[in-house]
Amino acid sequence: MAARRTVVLNNRGGVGKSDVTVRLAAALAKRGRRVGILDFDPQGNASRRCGWRYNQGAPQLTVSEAVRADKVGAMAGVWTPVAWDVEYAQRMMLAPAWLELENRMAEAGVQGNHLRLAKALQGADNHLDDLLIDCPPSLFHLTQMALAAGHQALIVTEAEIDSILGAKRVRDFIKEKRHLLHNDELTLTGVVVNNLDPSGKAVEREQLASIRRIFGDLVWEPVIHRRAALTVADNQALPLELTKASGAGPARAAFELLAETYEKRSVDAA
Structure with a gap:
């Protein structure tokens, strides 16, 4: 059975999609889940935060090559371990992204290309319980490929007007356009x-009150607070357990609670 695929997105950048993707994945792995992180943003922020580095002397396979191959199961050759020295990282895998992924945007006009990620994942994520897909801050071709492959979408937003507007655009896009992505479910x-x-x-x-009015019961608890430990862990490509920066404990606790919410709210994989 395929992993439960969650597409993490907003139509505005800088809201912390990559951070939520990586830290939520870690919290799920702590709960014994086998979790994949699929970085589908050419910036590769999620990949770097997992300790991955692109080697120009000996280029590794990335999600770009899997999508370009246009073959069933092509993602199977891309998975790589998360390079963290903690026990639960053994239950985490990464499909990394590099700048070359931007070239897939040029293929948007080819008929059926929005289904290439779904095709690449077919049979290639059966070893996982959950797959979190980190998207670029847009609703164009890369994000549409992710939505076509996903079972559910998770919006990340800040309590700030432009972020909220971006979140509303995502909500409306899913409601109105998912049938065009051949993913009515x-x-x-x-x-x-x-x-x-x-x-x-x-x-x-x-603005938080506004988010609750707009999205109602869709708003997950807990709210994730700004913590120095998150910035330090991101910069050093470390799990939160290995940073001693201020707020590490509360940050870990928040994402562990968020993982509980994820398991309660998520749909079953198809």
Whole structure:
């Protein structure tokens, strides 16, 4: 059976999609889940945060080559271990991305190309329980390929007006366009509010209330607060357990609770 595929996205950049993808995957692995992270953003932020580095002298296979191959199961040759020295990382795999993935955008006009990621994943994620797909901040070809391959979508937003507008565009796109992606079963499973100032600024409280009004029960708990430990762990490509920066404990706890919400709210894999 295929992994439960969750597409992590927003139509605005800088909201922390890659961070939520990586840290939620880690929290699920701690719970004994076998988790894949598929980096589908040419920036490769999720890949780097998992300790992956592109070797120009001996180029590794990435998601770009799997999609370009246009073959069933092509992603099977891309998986690589997450390079973290913690026990639960043994249950995590990465399908990395590099700048070359941007070239797949030029193929958007080829009929049926939005199904290439689904084709590449067919039979190639059966060894996983969950697959989190980190998308670029757009609703164009790469994101459409991810949505065509996914079972559910998870929006990440900040309590800030442009991020909220981007989240609304994602919600409306899924509702109105999923049939054009040949994925009528795609669902919007939730909205994660990320990077909230723990001091409780009035403007962010107002925007958080707005998110709850707009998305209602789709808003997941807990809200993820801004923590120095997250920035340090991201910069050093480390799991939260291996950083001593301020707020590491609360950050770990928040994502562990978020993993509980994920398991309660998620649809079963097809």
